[in-house]
Every structure is written in C-alpha cells, then in structure tokens.
Amino acid sequence: MPSVCTLVVTYNRSKHLQKALEGILNQKQKVEGVLIFNNDATDNTEEDLIRLGYIDPSIKDIQQKKIYQTKKNGVTFYYYRSDQNLGGAGGFSEGIRLISELNYDYVWVMDDDVFPEADCLEEILKQMELHGTLVGIPNRTDENFDDVPCVEFDFEDYHKFWTEMRKKRARNPLAKDAIKVKDMPFEGPVIEMGLLREVGVPDSSFFIEYDDSDFAQRLQQYSEIIFATNAQLHRQLAVKADPTVEQEAKPYTWRNYYKIRNNIIFDKRYGKNWKVRQLSPVILVSHHLAMSFRQHHLKENFPIIMKGFWDGIFKKMGKRVDPNY
Numbered sequence: 326m327p328s329v330c331t332l333v334v335t336y337n338r339s340k341h342l343q344k345a346l347e348g349i350l351n352q353k354q355k356v357e358g359v360l361i362f363n364n365d366a367t368d369n370t371e372e373d374l375i376r377l378g379y380i381d382p383s384i385k386d387i388q389q390k391k392i393y394q395t396k397k398n399g400v401t402f403y404y405y406r407s408d409q410n411l412g413g414a415g416g417f418s419e420g421i422r423l424i425s426e427l428n429y430d431y432v433w434v435m436d437d438d439v440f441p442e443a444d445c446l447e448e449i450l451k452q453m454e455l456h457g458t459l460v461g462i463p464n465r466t467d468e469n470f471d472d473v474p475c476v477e478f479d480f481e482d483y484h485k486f487w488t489e490m491r492k493k494r495a496r497n498p499l500a501k502d503a504i505k506v507k508d509m510p511f512e513g514p515v516i517e518m519g520l521l522r523e524v525g526v527p528d529s530s531f532f533i534e535y536d537d538s539d540f541a542q543r544l545q546q547y548s549e550i551i552f553a554t555n556a557q558l559h560r561q562l563a564v565k566a567d568p569t570v571e572q573e574a575k576p577y578t579w580r581n582y583y584k585i586r587n588n589i590i591f592d593k594r595y596g597k598n599w600k601v602r603q604l605s606p607v608i609l610v611s612h613h614l615a616m617s618f619r620q621h622h623l624k625e626n627f628p629i630i631m632k633g634f635w636d637g638i639f640k641k642m643g644k645r646v647d648p649n650y
Contacts, residue, residue: 336365337370348441460514
C-alpha cells in the first residue's frame with residue numbers, strides 16, 4: 326500500500342480543523358502522516374491541538390518555525406507554526422516545501438475547512454492508478470455546493486477577461502467515474518511525491534487567490550489531473566445561495582484587490598497571445614469600474630481596482646494590501 330501524508334494549512338479555524346482531522350483519520354485508505362501548518366493563528370488552535378493529543382502535551386515551549394513530531398493512533402503528526410501569516414499561497418508553499426522533505430509516496434493537500442468522506446482518499450488513488458496520472462482531486466459536490474470541474478482553459482480569447490470565463494466546465498450530473506481536468510483547488514488534491522519534488526512549491530507571491538490554479542498549470546507539464554467523481558470531500562463553510570433572494574452588492578475589500586491583481590498576473594503568465602496578455606487586463610479593469618459605478622460603489626472601489634490593475638500590469642506581487650480577517 327502506498328504511504329500518504331496529509332498537509333493541512335490552518336488559520337483561526339480550530340473547530341473546523343478538528344473536524345477535518347477526524348475525517349482524515351477515518352479514511353479506509355489509512356494515512357501514515359499529517360503535517361499541520363499553523364499560519365500564525367491568533368485563536369486557540371494550538372491549545373486545542375495539544376488538548377486533543379495532536380501535539381505532545383509534554384512539549385512546554387513550542388517555538389515558531391520548528392517541526393514537532395507526535396504519534397497518535399499509529400499516525401505521525403507533524404506540527405509547524407509560522408512566525409507570520411503568509412496568506413493562503415504562502416502557507417501552502419511553505420507547507421509543501423516542508424512535506425516534500427519527508428519520506429512518503431503521496432501528499433494529500435487540503436485547507437482546514439473541508440471534511441473528506443471515509444472512502445475519499447481510496448477513490449482518488451484508485452482513479453489515479455486506473456488513468457495513469459500522478460495527480461487526483463476529489464468531488465466537492467453536496468447539498469451546499471456544486472463542484473463543476475474545469476475540463477478546458479481558453480488562453481487565446483482576449484474577450485474572456487475574467488479567468489472564470491476562460492474555463493469550460495463539465496456538465497452535471499457527472500456520468501463518468503473520472504474526468505481529466507485542467508484546474509484544481511487546494512481542497513483535497515493528491516500528488517505523487519516525486520512529481521511534487523520535481524515541480525517545486527506553489528508561488529507564494531500570489532499571497533491569496535490563483536496560487537492553486539497556477540500550480541495546476543505547472544503540474545500539467547508532467548502529468549494530467551484526474552477528477553474522481555465518487556471521492557467526496559465537503560466544504561464545511563459552504564452555503565448555497567438562495568436564487569430567489571437578490572444579493573446586495575457590497576463595496577470591495579482587500580480580497581478584491583488580490584483577485585484583480587492575480588487575474589492579470591495569471592493572464593500575463595499563461596496567455597497564448599499578446600491580446601490576452603495586454604488587452605484582457607484593460608477590459609477587466611474597465612468592467613470593474615463600470616460595475617462599481619452601476620452599484621454606486623465607485624468611490625470606495627476605485628482605489629482598490631486601480632491598485633490591483635497597476636500592480637498586475639507591473640507584476641508587483643506578494644503581500645501588498647493587508648488582510649482584514
């Protein structure tokens with residue numbers, strides 16, 4: 326049986342992290358290791374992990390940027406606390422760097438707010454073997470979320486200024502047990518360790534948003550990605566919107582800055598022609614300005630939109646706007 330180590334990146338979601346860990350430990354295909362990457366949480370995450378035995382309670386002074394190892398129910402738990410919040414991209418980048426130094430056959434990557442069903446890992450590995458791929462991802466469809474996998478990416482049409490417009494989606498219901506896809510989130514992908522070491526770490530300079538899609542493009546230089554339809558993983562925080570209730574448009578936040586900037590960076594990095602790389606960003610920012618005007622939020626949104634635009638154009642990446650969690 327192949328050995329699997331799970332990477333869980335967490336920040337201020339202790340309750341959800343505990344449920345995620347329960348799901349990981351309840352797998353039919355047993356995991357041998359779990360690396361918990363604490364992205365400098367400010368809640369009681371560390372105390373709860375000690376209380377539950379995921380961190381050895383005999384350790385009296387837990388230091389930052391140091392791996393601690395604990396055995397629990399036959400599973401090796403590795404705990405690492407960052408000295409700062411690196412954002413989602415930074416957390417996965419550093420976490421994957423750390424886990425790639427361990428001796429396992431596969432890495433199972435996930436955020437702290439998911440919950441895998443008991444046969445999730447088993448089904449992903451099964452489909453990876455059947456289709457000869459080194460990357461597999463679960464299906465996140467349930468009563469609160471519809472997972473519609475991306476089967477094609479159009480990097481040639483400059484009119485598709487928003488990344489979601491570039492994605493061709495599979496049609497639901499999904500009749501096949503597995504589908505080859507072109508994109509993936511960091512919510513349950515399984516990656517063969519040799520491939521992970523070959524590709525390297527995700528680009529931490531995205532800070533948040535697009536780091537997973539960028540990593541998916543890099544992985545596909547070596548292997549296709551298989552979507553395992555019957556491998557279910559739930560998103561604990563997902564809430565399906567009521568289509569009968571009109572959603573009120575709100576002013577942009579720090580997250581919108583990263584979405585705009587990283588959308589532009591993504592197009593510049595993977596666009597197949599100069600129009601995608603140069604014109605799509607202009608159309609994108611024009612769309613956001615026009616939409617903000619119609620929604621009566623232009624005054625509040627304008628600085629965020631323009632900073633995202635210029636930072637994207639000049640490829641100024643990293644943490645350039647402080648999050649307000």
